[in-house]
Amino acid sequence: MAAGSVRNSREDVIAVALRLLDETGLPDLTMRRLAAALDVQPSALYWHFTDKQTLLAAVSDRIIDRVPSVRPRDDEGWAELALAEARALRDALLSYRDGAELVASALALGLGADAARERLRAALGRGDFDAYIVDAGADAMLQFLLGHVAHEQQRMQADSLGVVASPHAVRAEDASGTVPSQGAAFDFGFTLLLDGLAKHVRSAAGPAGLTASVR
Incomplete structure (x- = not known):
């Protein structure tokens, strides 16, 4: 040809x-x-x-378009939906080499669609938040998501090249004496954000016991 x-x-x-x-x-x-x-x-x-x-x-x-739809249950709160959306987005980014870096670069340049942020905004929209909290919260969640996955992918690339990790990079063990998986570490960090956002709910103190429920 x-x-x-x-x-x-x-x-x-x-x-x-x-x-x-x-x-x-x-x-x-x-x-x-x-x-x-x-x-x-x-x-x-x-x-x-x-x-x-x-x-x-x-x-x-x-x-981002290939991220499966997350269908919330009628009784599902904003925090649970936000975590489900974040997990789905993380899985999609990890499906492609340098996926997080690519998406972050496009967003930083103001190019492309804003579907990832809108999914997180929609989750926060189920809570009783001021509009500013919905926007700022979605931004914070997306930045954590992209940063965490970019770090994961850099570590995977380093491992594939046989790069020896620094002793200072050793992950801390949890209370059970084991090193948490990347998925568990992601859930924990994201839940810290959700717990902080819960303090800004206008009509309630927030989802009690959320941290324990998503570990």
Whole structure:
């Protein structure tokens, strides 16, 4: 097939970019490498995307779009729903190499959709919060989510390269004498945020016993 003889769709470009993200990582996901994988000239990519950052924002959106819907129960409170949404978003980010870094970069540049934040905002919207708390709380939760998962993925990459961890990086044991999993550590940190937000509920003191219920 001659290079560029078949025009790839926007969806084709995003799908191949996701595959290359897993294979090469975000730093090596270049327009030239992507064009070669699609058997086109690099200039052909600009038919769909004005620049690389716009392309990466579209890839970021695709990762978030694949997060399964979280259907709240009628009796489920805002905190439980927020944690369920955060877990679903974390799983999606971990499904792609450098997923958290990619999504964080797109958000920092103001590119792409805001679906991840809106999911967290919707969860807080089930509580009796002022509008400012809903917005600021969603931002805080999203920043924790992206930072935590980015750290997880950096550690996984270091482990895959055989990098020896510093003695100072050894994780602390919990009360049972075991080192908590990354999932448990994520839940604990996220729950600290939820416990803090619970103090801002206007009509109640908040979900008593929440921390113990999600460990």
